[in-house]
Amino acid sequence: MITPRKHIRLPPLPTIRDLVKLYRIRALRQLSQNFLMDERITDNIVKAAGKLRDHHVCEIGPGPGGITRSIIKKQPKKLIVVEKDPRFLPTLELLQECCKDFTDFQIEIDDIRSYNFETGFKEAPKHDWFEAPPPVHLIGNLPFSVSTNLIIRFLQSISEKNSAWTFGRSSMTLTFQKEVGERMVAPIMDKQRCRLSVMCQLWCEVQYKFTIPGKAFVPKPDVDVAVMTLVPLKYPLVDLPFKMVEKVLRTIFNMRQKYCIRGIEKLFPEHLRTDLGVKLCKLADIETTTRPFQISNEEFVRILYAYKVICEDHPGLEQYDFRAAKIPLME
Ligand code: SAM
Numbered sequence: 001m002i003t004p005r006k007h008i009r010l011p012p013l014p015t016i017r018d019l020v021k022l023y024r025i026r027a028l029r030q031l032s033q034n035f036l037m038d039e040r041i042t043d044n045i046v047k048a049a050g051k052l053r054d055h056h057v058c059e060i061g062p063g064p065g066g067i068t069r070s071i072i073k074k075q076p077k078k079l080i081v082v083e084k085d086p087r088f089l090p091t092l093e094l095l096q097e098c099c100k101d102f103t104d105f106q107i108e109i110d111d112i113r114s115y116n117f118e119t120g121f122k123e124a125p126k127h128d129w130f131e132a133p134p135p136v137h138l139i140g141n142l143p144f145s146v147s148t149n150l151i152i153r154f155l156q157s158i159s160e161k162n163s164a165w166t167f168g169r170s171s172m173t174l175t176f177q178k179e180v181g182e183r184m185v186a187p188i189m190d191k192q193r194c195r196l197s198v199m200c201q202l203w204c205e206v207q208y209k210f211t212i213p214g215k216a217f218v219p220k221p222d223v224d225v226a227v228m229t230l231v232p233l234k235y236p237l238v239d240l241p242f243k244m245v246e247k248v249l250r251t252i253f254n255m256r257q258k259y260c261i262r263g264i265e266k267l268f269p270e271h272l273r274t275d276l277g278v279k280l281c282k283l284a285d286i287e288t289t290t291r292p293f294q295i296s297n298e299e300f301v302r303i304l305y306a307y308k309v310i311c312e313d314h315p316g317l318e319q320y321d322f323r324a325a326k327i328p329l330m331e
Contacts, residue, residue: 009074011098016066017218019091027219028085034217036066036141037255045227046070048209049137049173054126058164060112060140060150060174063069064091067141076105080120082112098283112142112150117164127160127168130234134168141175141225147178151200151230156242158203158232169232173209181208181226189329193293195246195253201297202237202245203228216272237301240308244318248307250299251322253292260295261288266322267307280306 014022016037027033036042045067046052052074060288062068064080072095079099081092086109096105108115113289127134134241142150154172157163164170176184179192184200185208188193200206224252238245252263281288283306286299295303311318 008075008102010069010072013069013094013098016064016069019094020218022283025087025091033143034219034221035063035064035086036212037217037218039066039070040119041212042066042070043212044138045074045141045173045175046074048227048229049139049171052076052243053139054120055135055137056080057137057139058115058117058120058151059314060138061142061146062092063141065095068095068183071139072103072105075099078106078121078123080106080108082108082110082115084109084111092168104164111139112146113153116160118166121167126166129168129232130285131168132213133171133231136164136167136170138164138170138174139170144177144180144223147174147176148196150174150182151176151196154230155199155203157244158243158300159236165232169234171231172233173229173230175212175225175227176296178224178226181189182230184208184228188296189294191293194256196248198249198253198297198300199246200230202268202301204232206230212228237297238304240304243257244308245304247321250306252295252303256292258291259289260286260292263292267320268317271322272317276310276314280310283309 016035020035025034052071054077056074056078058080058275059068059069059071068081083092089107089109092107096107099105121136123136124136127282151174183192183194183196185257186194186197191267207229207230209227211327212227214221214224248267251266253264255263261277261281264280265273268276278288280303282304284299286295286303
């Protein structure tokens with residue numbers, strides 16, 4: 001049996017640049033493919049994820065395998081790579097072969113949005129939510145359009161403790177467009193504070209780890225990239241249905257520069273707006289003239305619970321969505 005060493009060297013492999021050339025893989029614009037060729041950067045992304053040795057890892061969108069190599073060097077017990085583009089199969093199979101003695105490397109040609117993490121991680125130990133995070137990690141450098149959408153789905157799964165979070169507080173190390181990363185961590189009063197900031201911070205400890213300059217990618221995107229880590233909070237700040245939280249925050253942040261009462265009123269149908277808007281602010285102990293970016297996470301939590309109390313008093317109100325302009329069943 002081969003005893004794994006702390007730091008391993010992979011057998012000599014062609015560089016990612018050579019592989020891309022060898023297999024004539026041209027980056028596809030429709031999949032927003034931008035590849036990382038610099039091993040120091042991929043090593044740093046993986047370092048941001050923390051300990052991986054003997055852990056269970058899913059890499060989302062490995063492409064030609066730059067980050068994958070850095071993950072393998074940490075000798076996880078299991079590595080699942082989920083890649084939509086089948087052209088990368090040969091380069092991923094090459095990596096699968098070179099780590100077969102110490103890592104169970106599973107290749108899934110699939111869309112991450114339909115991937116079943118519970119099946120993928122079925123051999124991973126389950127930790128109680130209040131224990132330390134389980135040895136389960138998600139790592140990925142995805143196209144921005146996918147990663148922003150995906151983080152909302154992941155937050156929903158965290159709030160419902162399903163998917164990769166049936167195993168406990170599994171951590172994530174993901175890349176985003178730099179501005180999106182800044183929004184995710186934006187505190188109260190910050191000019192970047194928005195719905196995404198509050199959503200992320202209600203359920204996770206979010207860290208902006210470092211910036212990768214756009215020029216490090218091939219082809220070079222127009223923007224810089226943020227490497228973010230998210231670890232679910234032991235005690236999330238809210239325990240309310242995800243869709244309710246999302247709707248309330250979206251409606252309030254829709255009018256980011258206006259007094260919060262303007263957005264809060266929009267949570268209610270026109271004939272109830274004035275009364276219930278003021279009532280909600282009173283219940284939540286929020287000044288009607290505060291602007292959304294001046295509201296702390298704790299104050300948002302009070303707003304959310306006040307909204308819930310009002311909905312309980314008015315059957316059907318919870319279904320009202322200003323955006324969908326739905327007229328609910330109201331007394
Ligand atoms: N990880 C590689 C790197 O850092 O060099 C590639 C990064 S590239 C920005 C994004 C990768 O995600 C591409 O390989 C692309 O094919 C893949 N991808 C895009 N959408 C995907 C999806 N919905 N599910 C799985 N993979 C996806």
